[in-house]
Amino acid sequence: MTRTAHQSFDPGLLIIPAFALLILLFVIPLAWFFVGVFAEEEGVSAVMHRFIDVLSAPGIVNALITTNWISAMVTALTLVIGYPIAYYLANNTGWRFALVLFCIIVPYFTSVIVRTYSWMVLLGRNGTINQALLSLGVIDAPLPLLYNKMGVLIGMTYVLLPYMVLTLYATMRGIDSNLVRAAYGLGASPVYTFRKVYFPLSLHGVVSGSLIVFILAIGFFITPALMGGPSDVMIAMLIERAVEITLDWTSAAIMSVALLAMTLVLYVIYYRVTDVRRMMGA
Amino acid sequence: MVRAGGVTLSFYIALGCLLLMAPIVIVCVLAFSGEGYLRFPPDSFSLRWFYAFFGDTRWRQSLWSSLIIALIACGISTVLGFFAAYAYLRGNFRAKKAVLSVLLIPIIVPHVITAIAMYFVTAKFGLVGNIVWIGFCHAVVTLPIVVLILLSSLQSVDINLERAGLSLGGSRVYVFRRVVIPLAFPGIMSSALFAFLASFDELIISLFLAGVRSQTLPVRIWNSLHLELEPVIAAVSAFLIAVTGLVLAFDMLLRSLRATKSTGTDGSS
Numbered sequence A: 001m002t003r004t005a006h007q008s009f010d011p012g013l014l015i016i017p018a019f020a021l022l023i024l025l026f027v028i029p030l031a032w033f034f035v036g037v038f039a040e041e042e043g044v045s046a047v048m049h050r051f052i053d054v055l056s057a058p059g060i061v062n063a064l065i066t067t068n069w070i071s072a073m074v075t076a077l078t079l080v081i082g083y084p085i086a087y088y089l090a091n092n093t094g095w096r097f098a099l100v101l102f103c104i105i106v107p108y109f110t111s112v113i114v115r116t117y118s119w120m121v122l123l124g125r126n127g128t129i130n131q132a133l134l135s136l137g138v139i140d141a142p143l144p145l146l147y148n149k150m151g152v153l154i155g156m157t158y159v160l161l162p163y164m165v166l167t168l169y170a171t172m173r174g175i176d177s178n179l180v181r182a183a184y185g186l187g188a189s190p191v192y193t194f195r196k197v198y199f200p201l202s203l204h205g206v207v208s209g210s211l212i213v214f215i216l217a218i219g220f221f222i223t224p225a226l227m228g229g230p231s232d233v234m235i236a237m238l239i240e241r242a243v244e245i246t247l248d249w250t251s252a253a254i255m256s257v258a259l260l261a262m263t264l265v266l267y268v269i270y271y272r273v274t275d276v277r278r279m280m281g282a
Numbered sequence B: 001m002v003r004a005g006g007v008t009l010s011f012y013i014a015l016g017c018l019l020l021m022a023p024i025v026i027v028c029v030l031a032f033s034g035e036g037y038l039r040f041p042p043d044s045f046s047l048r049w050f051y052a053f054f055g056d057t058r059w060r061q062s063l064w065s066s067l068i069i070a071l072i073a074c075g076i077s078t079v080l081g082f083f084a085a086y087a088y089l090r091g092n093f094r095a096k097k098a099v100l101s102v103l104l105i106p107i108i109v110p111h112v113i114t115a116i117a118m119y120f121v122t123a124k125f126g127l128v129g130n131i132v133w134i135g136f137c138h139a140v141v142t143l144p145i146v147v148l149i150l151l152s153s154l155q156s157v158d159i160n161l162e163r164a165g166l167s168l169g170g171s172r173v174y175v176f177r178r179v180v181i182p183l184a185f186p187g188i189m190s191s192a193l194f195a196f197l198a199s200f201d202e203l204i205i206s207l208f209l210a211g212v213r214s215q216t217l218p219v220r221i222w223n224s225l226h227l228e229l230e231p232v233i234a235a236v237s238a239f240l241i242a243v244t245g246l247v248l249a250f251d252m253l254l255r256s257l258r259a260t261k262s263t264g265t266d267g268s269s
Helices: A011-039 A043-056 A058-090 A094-108 A112-123 A128-136 A149-172 A177-185 A190-218 A222-227 A235-244 A249-273 B006-031 B048-055 B057-090 B096-103 B111-125 B131-154 B159-167 B172-201 B204-209 B217-225 B231-268
Strands: none
Touching: A011 A249, A011 B057, A011 B096, A011 B111, A011 B131, A043 A058, A043 A249, A058 A094, A058 A149, A058 A190, A058 A235, A058 A249, A058 B006, A094 A149, A094 B006, A094 B231, A112 A128, A112 A149, A112 A222, A112 B006, A112 B172, A112 B217, A112 B231, A149 A190, A149 A222, A149 B006, A177 A190, A190 A249, A222 A235, A235 A249, A235 B111, A249 B096, A249 B111, B006 B231, B048 B057, B048 B231, B057 B096, B057 B131, B057 B172, B057 B217, B096 B131, B111 B131, B111 B204, B131 B172, B131 B204, B159 B172, B172 B231, B204 B217, B217 B231
């Protein structure tokens, strides 16, 4: 093939505009923010001192513990709830498959604020669930379902469940069902087959799904801010408050560095164990 | 496979689907409530909360802001994302997977951090509340979505058709315009739809950058939720859910189009 000047241009170059946008509106703002804020302090040792002060303050230590605890709980909940759903999707076709997928996809693409609002309507003191339970006579006084940890866990599990299900499904779809049949044929019980054959084969999905849910959970802001109580403060909420209410940009930057570091370390692990092209369950 | 715990599993799945859809369905029903407070099921039905939504100039203003921002973000991210996905599939550069994973980072980084960093710069330039600027900022987080969708849909575009176009003397640009884009069109359209939706629903970046004059629908919902659970929010939520429904329906249409198109390609190659 003869290659003239205009034919020899490398299609790979077309990635440049996307990177230009990323650098101009993402990398530069982040760098500018951190450098700009820390430059106001007197020298590197002053910045180090601020880091130690901020990250050892009881409120922030508590928020970091809460953040990790809630994220771990949400990851476990989405895994336990999502695993059978993904299994069902991987082993059914036709209308059953379509219906279950529909029930995952519609919430998945609905605005987080709308989904959070929906649960607030359901769980509130005068919410749908309390009204139903009261009128049925199951309870005498409304249950406290909202503005506490329970509310945060329900809301975040609901929002993040589709990520888990779609990631698990992507792995389970590739599991050869003949292996399970072979185990049955050799006389293995269903429980044994699941433990020794199916679950190990799905482990890759379990790990990727848990990682992506945990990564997204530690940075969560909308749902815990609206559904949590005064003691359920996550780190992203403290960052927002530092900027919007106390105007303490230095603390905001320090907490952001910590959260960003946690996120990026987990993302590197995620990148190593999985195919990033499957990130959104595509 | 379902035979292992068949009935239990089916029951569990039915319950799961019910719980997944219930919040969304209930909000949509409440949006048509005729009462001044939220009660499910409502005693009477009306369109009064939709009138309250569309009749209020501030809500209408928010709708416009959301729409314009989403169109800008969608336009930019679809074009750049398409180029990037094409470059990823056809280009020859080193560490492809690493390059891609960098491009996807805006999904992973907590939006609060992204938003504050953008706000820091935006305030310096005096661009807080500038709709065009917010659209550009949204494009950063919608770009990875476009790339992910197009990476999977562009795979069905046969590279041999491009080679044929090139060997018949078409220039790269010509082949790109007359072969690649038409073949990839359904995929491009669905990635554009999801980019639009992601921006239309985005809250955190808008919250910081909107100021008082360009509040989007999600920002206005957020502000109202801190005060009281007004029923008008149910109507706005139902509207946003309807937009999601429309996007998903269009996407399904485009998928079926893509299916016929790719089988057509397979038949001829």
